[in-house]
Amino acid sequence: MTETIEDVENKPPLHEAIYKKLRLLLETGALAPGQALSLRNLAHSFEGSVTPVRDAVWRLAAEGALYIGPTRRISVPTLSRNQVRELMRVRALLEPEAAILALDNITPEIISQMRAYDAELNKAAMEGNVQEYMANNHAFHFTLYAASNSDVLIPLIESIWVRFGPYMRHAYPDVAGMEGVEDHHAQALDALEKRDAIALKRAIKADIGDGEQFLLHEME
Amino acid sequence: MTETIEDVENKPPLHEAIYKKLRLLLETGALAPGQALSLRNLAHSFEGSVTPVRDAVWRLAAEGALYIGPTRRISVPTLSRNQVRELMRVRALLEPEAAILALDNITPEIISQMRAYDAELNKAAMEGNVQEYMANNHAFHFTLYAASNSDVLIPLIESIWVRFGPYMRHAYPDVAGMEGVEDHHAQALDALEKRDAIALKRAIKADIGDGEQFLLHEME
């Protein structure tokens, strides 16, 4: 019973690794909307067989992150402008809610961590590094939502985010330019400091509005 | 090109049939919360092999309709009272939104169909037929939401409904008793007739509030 070895080689299943990788590819815009995927190609890419790929693909399809066509072809979903508007509407409903729940559990550490992400985000925007910008923007929002401790809201919101990820790939180098004059992240941070629920809600909603404008502008 | 044969034997994949059946079992409360499921048993039940079952299970798991434990055991999710409250909060955010979108496309036919479901629903409640009650309640809500034409909101809302289905199984025979004195379905129908968005929103929210009370009361 002497527990000498601690790296128990607790290996996660292949299908979960594939799921996470595919999801990351979608979130970061590495896969283009409409792009076709095949089970065998994916299996080969991930050095596995089709069974675990299947698990991952169906999981993502259920979240709307992948599209299974009428002929069962697998592809990255294409979004209409109207669908983008609806996704953003749902964000505008769910995310302020999560933010308010988070307000009860907020700590100075969380706020300072968010400030750090925001700084990185602005730097990336200045440098035109879209990849970094997106990663930090994601981190900024989800460290806040994580404080809500809601295992209902968080996965739901996350599933919305993956869906517009593919449309971020052709993002303009100067992302900051689209953000308008107001810095809604700063407003959100202020509201967090002051424990001002109304202002927090408003800031988050406005930020999502920015995102919507950005996406719609990018789509044409 | 003479199209003589019209029943093209367009057979859907097994995994989709399994998905739909499992989903129905969950929605109608045929499966108890916490109940364990095994791939082989399911495969045997549906007279297939584990591969298509796997597809269906992962799809449902992604929707939160099934739970994959830390040891990868498959089971019907257990909900805490707090999770129920959060699910209902999400409903209260999304469903009024879908209802308002539906308001633009509403027709007398849709309203009369909803009235029919409501009548069936009330009859079922009188007779203590929970199964019928639930089916008609589902139909009542989703014929309305379907009018929103939102392929974003509707699947999202549907995925919330499956999650509390298992907790409906021990519903009291006299469902109507829990509904309180106000008939929020009737209020919703009135609001639809008058194209009154505010009243519609209020009625839907109140109805969801009823559902929440009902569920929480049932859970203990």
Next chain:
DNA sequence: GCCTTATATTTGTTATAACAAATACAAAGA
């Protein structure tokens, strides 16, 4: 009787092969 331990069974995971449908491609016709 209760707890521990060893065995047997059941479980999810993964790779593979066979099948059918859908797609891509190239040759032949107008």
Next chain:
DNA sequence: TCTTTGTATTTGTTATAACAAATATAAGGC
């Protein structure tokens, strides 16, 4: 040049077997 058509390839679907981990069951010791 464009359309059509037949063929080859690629695609998703499904069943099955082997493996490892987890669970259940039974035997043994206190």
